[in-house]
Amino acid sequence: MRFVRTMLAVMAATMLAVVPVQAQEKTGVKPGFTLQPGTARIVLLRPSIRVGAQSTAGMFEPNADWTQQARENIGRALAKAQGQLGNTVVDYVEPVGADAAALAEYQALFDAVAQSVIEFQFFPGNRLPTKKRKDQFAWSLGADVARLPGLSGADYALFVTTEDHFGSTGRKVLQVFAALARVPVTAGVHKGFAGLVDLHTGELVWLNADLQMGGDVREADGADKRVRQLLEGFPGRPAAATVVASAGR
Amino acid sequence: MRLRSLFLPLAAVALACGVPAAAGNKLVVAGQRIAVAKSAMTVLPTSEWNRLGARPGRAAETWTLDGDALNDLTFYGGIESGRPLFREVSRKTKPLPTVSTTMLVTDIPALLENSYRIALGTASMTIGTIEPATFAGAKGVHFTYSFVRQDDTLRRRGEGRGAMIGGRLYLITYEAPALYYYDRSAAAARQVAESAQL
């Protein structure tokens, strides 16, 4: 039962992207989870990528050229990063027919879980009391996710979602006026989540999720930066410890 | 594009009011009988839950384990005659059906079904089985349902237990994605619903 609230939230996000000012966490790792370099086979699902501009009112204007650029740039950046993740990362072969529908439902479930992590764990003011306990990070897609075709023999699945709305000039000017009127308005939405799912248990062992990411995915350098941020603290990477310490921005 | 245009009036509200106030979610501890939905209905959970600060309606409240998109246990505490189950998106263009004192137990699942069909804009909402059940000491109903939200691919399952008591509707629903989440906390949700008293 979340009709009205969801709609208000959607509207707030679409129309005016009013973002809580509180500090927000960006990374979660299942307590005690470690991944040794060179021990796991990871399947990278086709990243979900959308890029467009945000007009003054915050409406998303899709831009196919940008999305195509971003897909190429992020693909290249991911391929580059894959080699540095300390484990074998292979691209997923897309299924067709009924299997495609099953995959789509799991991707919808991953998005719902990632959104819930952001809404109910990463935002301290809205955190669920049962998720407040120290070092807790208990989220899952269920063990049956491993039954998706093409995942046999893999240890982990890596989900990646990015959505960018670049602020238009009009929006940036509005932001200045709004600041004078004390209405918080952000220019642009740059959200991304990357999550690692243990295919033996279905557990989300690592999630990096942020509604305000850096890196202009329309450019190669920016995509590198975005992928770097998305994969910040990625477990099992050589020298991962230093990156975890700098999680956030 | 269509949806967005329908939302425009609502957008104005959102723009005018800003974002809904921060939630204030509270821990529901195990082993203590607690009143729910601002009503005389009480339940005794044997495991922990979270009560969301945002309420679906005046005489309703929602508990969850992982967020209401993943598991949603909602209590309707004595909805009186003439009132809808939950807050209406638009009383003018999408009014919800209302409770009536003369409702039979078999009308309870129909009320939930029709309310969801209107509020979620989906004809996919269907009722599964409907059985007799004792609810809060009264002759009531237990039923199952399923639906997919408009523009979504995630199938959701649900079940409800309710009764008409003193001319008011008392109802507890549990719903979650059919993938993994529904089965995972169905037992805990059932335990809470079956502990209901008035």
Place this chain on the structure above:
Amino acid sequence: MIVRRLMAAMLAATAVAGAGSAAEKVPPLPPYVAAYEPTNVDERGAWMIADEDERRLRDSADVMRDPALNAFVRGVLCRTVGEDRCKGVRLYIVHVPAFNATMRPNGMMTIWSGALLRLRSEAELGAVLGHEFGHFELRHGLADFRNRRSGTDLMAWASVLVANSAAFQVDMVGGFYAFDRAQEKAADMIGVRYLAASHYPSHAAADIWDRMMGEADATAIGRHRKPDQRYAAGFFASHPTNLARATYLRSAAAELPDADGSAGVDGYRAAIAPWLPMLLDDQIRLNDFGGSEYLLGQLAVGGWATPLLFARAELYRMRGHPRDLVSAAGFYQEAIARGDAGAEAYRGLGLALMRSQQVEPAKTALREYLRRKPDANDASIIATLVAS
């Protein structure tokens, strides 16, 4: 997007009424370009989103995939706009109980199940599909998006600059609708062209709007609201805007050479018949007593068939005022008397009587329901009502 724009037309009669003069010239059909590709950033963006939506729709549980029904609807589209144009369209029948049809710039057309319930002939269905195809051929999706963008820009400014922007809001919405009306008219005019070129009679396009307007007014009255003041000459009085639309469509039809073909009333009815109970059930669950009652009355013009009687009985029982329950019981009995009612008619009769405190006749009817449908999904709870 027919209904929203129809409502738009209702909201502001002026523009369309002005446009309704009989001297309207019907533009010729534009030359058809197959395999059109998007040409600029906005257009490519709109296509990309439409492609993604289509990928999602293709797997959606809301799509009605019955081959016979799809072949029928597609056949009407092809006979209306011609085989060449028809090839560029992917048509989806979507299970949503409202009168609507949509066209996306990439060639994805939808028609909603609520439209199938409201149309009466192949020619009327062709008019709706041809209208939507007109948006496609005229590339309206894109202009629509551009217009909406500037509209919301203004609203965002208003929310910051104007303390109470409610009045402004109304003007903006009017702006959208004015824009929509112009497009609707263009699509109407090209739609009637397709009809004229087909073997369907081209006046069918004009026939739809009376019933739509009547239903909208009946909905308002059923919700204890006044129908829009500007049309409120009486419940079934004619509507100026509706007349305007019907008038320009009729005059356009008269101006065009037309084939003598059949409107395809019987074929339409036969194709929809297997789906009628479901479509009616969707409708009566919308908590729209006035609109549903009007619609049932329209469908029953040729006589109250059993599915219509049953749906009407359910509608009255769901509203559930004491008098409604009496009416409902009467309609169930009429349906049963026709000899081809389903077991659910006995269920409804029993429940309506039970709510009216007629316990013994109620139990008799419910027992008959259980006898006819022992494995019903609610058999056990109905049994407790019988035993109580």
